[in-house]
Amino acid sequence: MTMTKVGVLGARGKVGAAICEAVRAAEDMDLVAEVDQGDPLQMLTDRGAEVVVDFTHPDVVMSNLEFCVSHGIHAVVGTTGFTEERLGTLRGWLESSPGTGVLVAPNFAIGAILMMRFAVQAARYFPSAEIVELHHPNKADAPSGTAHRTAEMMGAARAEAGLGPSPDATSTELEGARGAEVDGIRVHSVRVTGLVAHQEVLLGSQGETLTIRHDSLDRTSFAPGVLLGVRAIAGAPGLTVGLDSFMDL
Numbered sequence: 001m002t003m004t005k006v007g008v009l010g011a012r013g014k015v016g017a018a019i020c021e022a023v024r025a026a027e028d029m030d031l032v033a034e035v036d037q038g039d040p041l042q043m044l045t046d047r048g049a050e051v052v053v054d055f056t057h058p059d060v061v062m063s064n065l066e067f068c069v070s071h072g073i074h075a076v077v078g079t080t081g082f083t084e085e086r087l088g089t090l091r092g093w094l095e096s097s098p099g100t101g102v103l104v105a106p107n108f109a110i111g112a113i114l115m116m117r118f119a120v121q122a123a124r125y126f127p128s129a130e131i132v133e134l135h136h137p138n139k140a141d142a143p144s145g146t147a148h149r150t151a152e153m154m155g156a157a158r159a160e161a162g163l164g165p166s167p168d169a170t171s172t173e174l175e176g177a178r179g180a181e182v183d184g185i186r187v188h189s190v191r192v193t194g195l196v197a198h199q200e201v202l203l204g205s206q207g208e209t210l211t212i213r214h215d216s217l218d219r220t221s222f223a224p225g226v227l228l229g230v231r232a233i234a235g236a237p238g239l240t241v242g243l244d245s246f247m248d249l
């Protein structure tokens with residue numbers, strides 16, 4: 001069996017630790033480098049990492065990826081904060097490193113990917129649509145990368161179907177009471193101790209509502225998707241956004 005040499009960035013973090021455990025348990029992978037804050041990225045090249053998994057912080061992920069791509073190391077990225085501008089920069093780096101693949105996915109939980117897919121399928125049929133994402137209070141960003149991406153994809157589906165803005169007669173409000181707007185969809189971010197990662201997509205039409213909810217109850221929920229990405233990325237040069245590209249949906 002061919003063994004893939006894997007390095008994990010953010011190895012001592014909440015998700016990184018779960019990924020290290022999953023890579024250690026995978027029969028076809030060797031965990032060669034566990035890198036965290038303060039460790040040199042050189043550990044990845046010194047130890048021959050072929051694929052790097054990044055669960056660090058939006059402020060550092062781009063410099064990590066610049067290092068990986070410039071050294072021809074494939075990357076599977078869970079860290080959030082990817083704007084179109086960042087994706088463009090990444091595409092530019094990848095053009096100078098043909099054969100190298102990077103997967104950026106806002107959520108690696110299989111159920112979350114399906115939740116997003118179902119939400120996009122449903123979006124065209126409901127005049128009202130809002131998203132509530134609920135997370136642990138140590139989360140660095142709001143809204144979550146998952147909610148942001150869901151809203152973008154639902155907004156595109158609504159526009160394609162010719163739907164206008166969600167009906168909303170609110171005229172006076174406290175700032176923030178109606179959440180943030182992403183591509184016409186209101187997104188509400190909740191931070192509560194005890195939660196892990198959860199999202200509800202609420203859709204409404206005359207006389208009916210549809211609620212699509214996903215719950216990550218444990219960070220091991222991200223591991224199977226990450227391992228799938230690690231196995232697929234060497235065969236997918238360039239930039240891939242979303243794990244669904246590697247799933248038979």
Ligand SMILES: NC(=O)C1=CN([C@@H]2O[C@H](COP(=O)(O)OP(=O)(O)OC[C@H]3O[C@@H](n4cnc5c(N)ncnc54)[C@H](OP(=O)(O)O)[C@@H]3O)[C@@H](O)[C@H]2O)C=CC1
Pocket residue numbers: 009010011012013014015016035036037038055056057058060077078079080081105106107108109140145222
């Ligand atoms: N796509 C997905 O499925 C998921 C994505 N995420 C995202 O992953 C990211 C990490 O989440 P989480 O594990 O909860 O966060 P944590 O803060 O628990 O973990 C991040 C880890 O990265 C370390 N770190 C910071 N800077 C560097 C660096 N330059 N090099 C290496 N390590 C570094 C941190 O160290 P220190 O604490 O000392 O700063 C910490 O140990 C977030 O962006 C989150 O939104 C989370 C869950 C699922």
Ligand SMILES: O=C(O)C1=N[C@H](C(=O)O)C[C@H](O)C1
Pocket residue numbers: 080106107108135139140143144145146147196197198
């Ligand atoms: O920070 C987290 O915890 C999570 N981050 C990702 C996001 O922002 O969407 C994925 C998941 O929601 C957990």
